[in-house]
Amino acid sequence: MSSIVSAVDLKIGYSSSTILASIDNFQINKGEIISIIGESGIGKTTLLRNIANLQSPIDGKLEVFGSQSYIERGKVGYIPQKLGLVKHETVYFNVLEGAICHESILRSITGFHEQKVIDKVEESITLMNLSHKTDEPIKQLSGGQQRRVAIARTMAQGAQLILADEFLSELDDKTANNVWNVMYEYVKANRITLIIVEHNRDRAKLADRCFKLEKNEDNSHSVLIEVEK
């Protein structure tokens, strides 16, 4: 089975003198759901940012979709802790941001979108049960609805790898479980790989595999270990 994410002897952090985490071997296959737990400041977000190609590793090898430097447009969907939505704009506008990955840059910046892009946006909004909120600004939606917009954006984008960074924090348990179920069903049905940083251990254990970042013996940096479920 081919790895979607492959990390060998990986060192991540801000500089060679401040290594946050060291990962010996980390392989993630297509369609897997992976959860990562660990205390604050241990390097969970930094690991996701490295996988998303937003930050470069300090040392070692990190391949995403078989490449160390280039990721095809639209293949990776990143949901930061605060969701990364354009708050002043509508649900439609935000989901469209994901769908423009399927058209040329010229079309996307001039606003002459292809019909397939429009269809993709409408389909994603409908699947997330947000049709009645299509033209509402994000800041007027509830926390749960905002998370569903973020999922709809990755849907419209057609992401094959979704990186979600504690995106359920700040929600009450019932809403968080609802959003988690929506995400879980979507990625399972479409064989999409999901790496989710989660502080709730019960939810984290619902993933196919669960990893923990924790300090090594001499407390110099953290290491990634697989947690038995």
Added chain:
Amino acid sequence: MKFDKEIIFKRKKYPIFLFFIILTTWFVFVDLVDGDWNSLENSLDNLSVFFYESLWPPNWKVLEARSYPVCDRNWDFLCSPAYIGIVETLKIAFVSTGLGFILSLPLATFASRNLYRDSVAIPFRLLLSGMRTLPSLIWAIFFVILIGLGPVSGVMAMTFYTIGYLGKLQYETIEGLSKDPLDAAKAMGLSNSEIIMRVVIPESANNLISQLLFMFEYNVRHGSVIGIVGAGGIGYYISTYLKFLQYDKVMALLIVLFFVVVVIDLFSIKARSYFVEDASLKYPSFFQSIFRGK
């Protein structure tokens, strides 16, 4: 309880700081006066004489039609120096603010360090800084020499200054944006131009519009200054009356200008309140319905 100097300083830092500012300002002022206190002694008397003999009462003839060219309009006021001057000043400010905004926005995005690396951002910052270094008055002198007397020189001068000033406000706004929406867009693989169109401009739209209104307000005030060097607007008439020592007419024009600026300020404050996040002034949603789709 033990009080050492450091604790006393920390607790009284604001009065100490204020005292320090007053003291240094006074010493520098004394240095500038250089012992010539007599020139200041008579200044109040001079002001009183100048005000009552030359400035007051204002000469409201500036609101009447000019003798040449002959007025062909129904209402004399429409041919008056005050009306012609102020309308030209408003036109100069409007065009230069619009042009400046359109030209400064791309430069500001290139100057933003959260969008482009330092090797790209720093040269653009230097360019904006250079345009801002020269006040609009100096730009006006420069363009009057290049283009000649008239409002086009005024427009060019104000546009250049607007690009420098507005560009700085814009890149500071862009750099203050939350990094989450930018990260999400970068991870998707969107190009910088797409990120600017789909994230940067929508996220900062309220601030950009607010800055645009502020800049228009600013340009109306400065539009009166650049006219003094022949770059059109009400400043041209002020300068002419000053040359002929007609200070009462200058006074009348300054009063007209003051009222126009106050009206624009009031409009601008009201309009800006729609675009500033969590502003204390909130008005019914006419603007919101147009710009925010509510």
